[in-house]
Amino acid sequence: MPTPRRTLTTVAVAALLLPLSACGSGSDGGGSTDASGKVQGDITFQTWNLRANFKDYFEDLIAEFEKKYPGTDVKWVDQPAEGYADKISADAAGGTLPDVVNVSPDLVAPLARAGLALDLDRAAPQYAKEYLEGAWASHRIPGTDGTYAFPWYLNTGPLFYNKSLFEKAGLDPEKPPTTYDELFTQARRMAERTDGEVATLANVPTIEDFGRYGVPLMNDEGTAFAFDDAKGVQLLTEYKELYDAGALDAQALTATPESSGKKFLTGAVAMNPGSALDLANFRKQAPNLYENIGITDQITSTGHANMYVMGVMVNARSERKPAAVAFAHFVTDAAHQMSFARQVAVFPSTAGSLDDPYFTKEDGTDETRVRVAAARSLKTAVNYTPVLFSEQMKTALRNEVARALQGKESPEEALDNAVRACDRLLRQQG
Template sequence: MPISRRATAAAAVAALVLPLGACGSSDDGGGSTDASGKVEGDVTFQTWNLRANFKPYFEGVIAEFEKQYPGTRVKWIDQPAEGYADKISADAAGGTLPDVVNVSPDLVAPLAQAGLALDLDKAAVKYRKEYLEGAWAGHRIPGMTGTYAFPWYLNTGPLFYNKSLFEEAGLDPDQPPRTYDELFADALRMAKESDGEVATLANVPTIEDFGRYGVPLMNKEGTAFTFNDPKGVELLTKYKELYDAKALDPQALTATPESSGKKFLTEAVAMNPGSALDLGNFKKQAPNLYRDIGITDQITSTGHVNMYVMGVMVNARTKRTPAAVAFAHYVTDAERQMSFAKQVAIFPSTAGSLDDPYFTEQDGTDETRVRVAAAKSLKNAVNYTPVLFSEQMKTELRNEVAKALQGKESPQEALDNAVRACDRLLAQQG
């Protein structure tokens, strides 16, 4: 997939795949959950828009695997980002799903529900301890037991903050907020001290924010959303206070990552998520900001930041289960993940890898400053976005949040409406 966070909805997959659930258990199509046999035969491996930039890397991985396991042959297929969900759904419906597939959690969910994703807690549990706990849990599906993809690469982003703006507001520039309570207090003070000229945030709360605040997002059965509980209402009420005080930028209701970044660049906003690329941009376009830049973890009241996780799924109906599981594990093992992470700005999901000097030692470059900060936070990070939370649901939540901030609905009414809309969309998926 693209290295940046994909925006493809999984609705297309669900629409065609879920009816296949009536086909029965995962081995009805001739596959087997037994991965203990001899690793041999031909397997197909599908990635998501990676060939253009990483062809030599993947060809090398495949050649090494085939050398380690004589008698195997891996056919690599790379699909473009555009229409990837549609391609998976068509292959699933037509019985042509590759043996090993690059997926995100929301794409694997309907495949698992239809019995097309191999349960690795049964077929590959011996590998579980090789991965970070939060990463392994990233491909579990509410209402189901099991794990349905090997965790592959991770991503997250630290927060940048403007030390000068913190100091001008009488706040300690070396002690940025780490919890939501600290954030709200600092933001209100900054708005007051600047007479509403400087907002601390430029974005409305997303589902990840509710998760980081400690709001239960969904019931255990995976049948209903729950972010309209008292804690969820509390968070949105706090954001309403920020909005009214201009501690949340007035344009946050329509903000994009680009517009939020511009606000931070012009020092109209004190905090913003970002990457090493942003640091380079600050250095060129806003040298004063660059000199005052601080880097801190994402705001969280749970002690766990948010991670984005990509996975590698094994087709439950593959005729080559031992080879498919072995290859999926091979692609995602510590050695291969470290090698990949040194080619592109992602992070390995394997236990212990984030302790490598590459992720812990500074060398004075902007890229390393951000990499070290992000890697430190990932060790116990969580993928807060529910795997069943679609792009349509994100839109419903955003629209209702906007109504609450504008005073058109109470926070409780807004979240009740959002939950109803999301539950309706959830029922349509099933």
């Protein structure tokens, strides 16, 4: 299941370099948006690395749908995590895209622009009110009108911290940082008092970190990036100071979520983002860490946590649009999202679902504490990563951040270069 931050499995989503601009404008889905009519016929449903762990769930769900709509037949195909974006790209270019496709917002963006993603605001507007506003908006594409996928499961997570490391550095283990100023101050103190042996953070700032810091990421039209403003430069300058002080791990420039997680497990870093799933891993692999684990909210200057969202897209050229829309909605309706969320540590995107006692009542366990806190934050969370921010753009930003941290460029020069590179890639997408 492709949720970020090691929640279930980690995947690097390749850029969708689709030469599909001639296929459609994205405004009419490359065909009729009429999804009315009888729900019948054969459709294909594609998921993203879910069969191994959830085979029974999806087989039961499909059987339930086919019983509800006699005359339908859903063929389920599951693709591996590796190469998923390339598979979608090839199917889109070859005209073999399935009727219903599991996507993330960055994957749906080029498909929408190519006219291959059905605009649900035109084809099925009656369903919008069933979902959290922020979740429904997550599959909108700047520069186009419409919503191009049903929101499915959401995820977010807290910051974990090692109380024993805080205590050894003379920091109050019951008062972790709650603002960026506190984070930067405590991180420098951690490095100073451990003679540089313990860093507080293990990752360089990503586009979502700039968003959480309150940096404007794009202009309102979605035609240019804007994260090189004064606030963006301020954040990168702070990270440069942390890096020089040993408060940002020395290997952060090449870190992956897995390597950062291992650093946290071994006590080399004091804080790391994660999810409720990590607690079981801590208990099994690092019992000493588990006994000293601290849990705190994401740090943000905006008051809104970051939301990771997965979606279910309908192929705009499906010959069975009524059945495809009906099934995509069936997969993502409140009842089925709640059922899925009870099997794995994800959260439903449907309105009102997060008020269920499962997400509001604590039972004294850390797992429940994380779940309740995450559910509360998701009600107002946003997906900071722009849907047009491709993997190539992420690489461009990361490379420039690395140059700034190494002192090869000033933070201002690095971000100006990153914005120019991302704007160039954005024009190529169009």
